[in-house]
Amino acid sequence: MIINLSPSSCSLSLSRFINSKSHISRLTKTHFSKSLSSSSSSTFHSKNQFLHEKNKYPLGRRRDFRSWVIPGFDFGSNFESTQSVLEAVGVLTAIIVVHESGHFLAAYLQGIHVSKFAVGFGPILAKFNAKNVEYSLRAFPLGGFVGFPDNDPDSDIPPDDKNLLKNRPIFDRVIVISAGVIANIIFAYVIIFTQVLLVGLPVQESFPGVLVPDVRPFSAASRDGLLPGDVILGVNGIDLGKNGPSLVTEVVDVIKKSPKRNVLLKIGRGGGSVDVRVTPDENSDGTGRIGVQLSPNFKISKVQPKNLLEAFSFSGREFWGLTYNVLDSLKQTFMNFSQTASKVSGPVAIIAVGAEVAKSNVDGLYQFAAVLNINLAVINLLPLPALDGGTLALILVEAARGGKKLPLEVEQGIMSSGIMFVIIVGLFLLVRDTLNLDFIRDLL
Incomplete structure (x- = not known):
């Protein structure tokens, strides 16, 4: 998401999480990020997959990753477990990079000033500068952000520069804000297509x-x-x-x-x-x-597809099937929120799911990654504060007001309320999910 904030502010985006308290839970992915720039794209996302019904999708029912979450997220100390955790983190990081790259490229190709592109959040481990953009790798790999110099007091760009994001026309800003979602949708389809070509579609x-x-x-x-x-x-x-x-x-x-x-x-x-x-x-x-x-x-x-045309057909059917499941999942969550609110999880649970998928069947990482991408896209379109959809909603309000923006303090108040909620919930989930890890529970 793209949010213009004061230098002292940060931005996060919250999505739905998975059930982590039961031994079996829905699949999710979480991308937890914190902006360190004055204006940034940053997200906290999750994903969820449901099983296809065989009579709805002729290719048969797909693997249900919900069943692969084990009690307490049992991570072993052997090489296989370590490798599976690293594979899960790698999938999450790739999805985060794709999402943020969508925002970055949409801005860069339109000539909009970009100041930072970060993978991860927290302390900087490595960085380099190219064409006035700071590229950095940060300590915690479950996040990322794209920074803009719009409200940066240290920037030497005049505040009325037409190529600052905040000064661009509504349509240009909509493209930048939506590009992360579009990138994840495209990436999900590419993953599914690659799976169909290389390993076939699971039935x-x-x-x-x-x-x-x-x-x-x-x-x-x-x-x-x-x-x-x-x-x-x-x-x-x-x-x-x-x-x-x-x-x-x-x-x-x-x-x-x-x-x-x-x-x-x-x-x-x-x-x-x-x-x-x-x-x-x-x-x-x-x-x-x-x-x-x-x-x-x-x-x-x-x-296995017999030809390229059938590969596209299989991929499209699988993509729409997974998308339907994600949308139905979101619907069920909101309709039964009182039952699901106490069963949400954060990044630790997501890594546990991904690690178990990788350990059970490496091929499952294809659908794991595709489902996370689709969930990321759907969740980010929700018109909620600190989500891409929330920022788009504010732009639509601006368009309805004839191009007149809401007062800055009103926008910051709306976003800040969402950001504070995300930070509190995120920290709570990180602590709780960590305490649910089997080796932590054994220590306690």
Whole structure:
């Protein structure tokens, strides 16, 4: 987003987050950034994917990353875990760079003055200057901003210069503000197209029950006899069907509500079934946990395009399918906000999701990245303070007033209120999600 602020101000943008408290949650991406310039493009974004219904999209149901969030975001200390975390951070950083590059190029190509382009936020690790623009790499890679000299008292550009962003016509400013969203939409399609060409499009076939891909050593599940690869076919005498991610939520809810009480699980193993009684351990918040990773029980196959035309067709169908899911996700969140407000997460949770996706299946990073891009674009168009859409809304108000801008103090008041809310919520989520990490919880 693009916001003109006083030198002492900063700008952030807030988007929707994911459910991090349950063992299974929606996929999100978060881009947390803080502007250090007087006028900047900066964002705090998240993303969310929903499963396609096979009858709606002929290519079949796609992978549901929601099932890949494990209890407490369990990061191991081995090389594989470290590599998967780095891959997730790399995906987030690439999406951030694309978003900010959209703003930057839209301004630069129109001859609008740009003073800074930063990847990350916080202390500067490295920087160089080229054509009056400072390019920098900063300490925390989950953010970025494009800075403009509009209200910079140290700038030697006259305040009435026609090429300052604030002095350009409405249409020029709309292009700059919208360019980040457009860049992410294009990037999402390119990612999907690349996936279709290189690895094919995943098609999902569901089976009854809930899969147990992993069991933590010394956990309740390990003590009571659950094994990696088991399939939970029933809980407390009730058989599970094949309704996808909702089954995982049902199992998780039973476990969370049964600390130190027996839970009877019907387990599919080796072509037969056995009954296993598991006694969940009790978390500090009073909920139960057994120390397993759960996912819908499905099989993934790949559909390869026969020619370039079919590749474009597959890509377009997948892109619109994911976009529909993102929009439906956003709708459901607002319609059920009282139920979802306590289940939001920030950057730490997003990295946990991305790391688990990378660890489970590297191919999944394609859809992970595409979904994050689409969510970023959709969320940023919301007409809320500190979002790109909020700035666009102010420009539309200006256009409706015949080109007369709102008083500067009014604009700053609107944006500052959103910025303060974002900072408070962002810090809260960072602390809470960090405390939810398994190795942190073990230390506590």
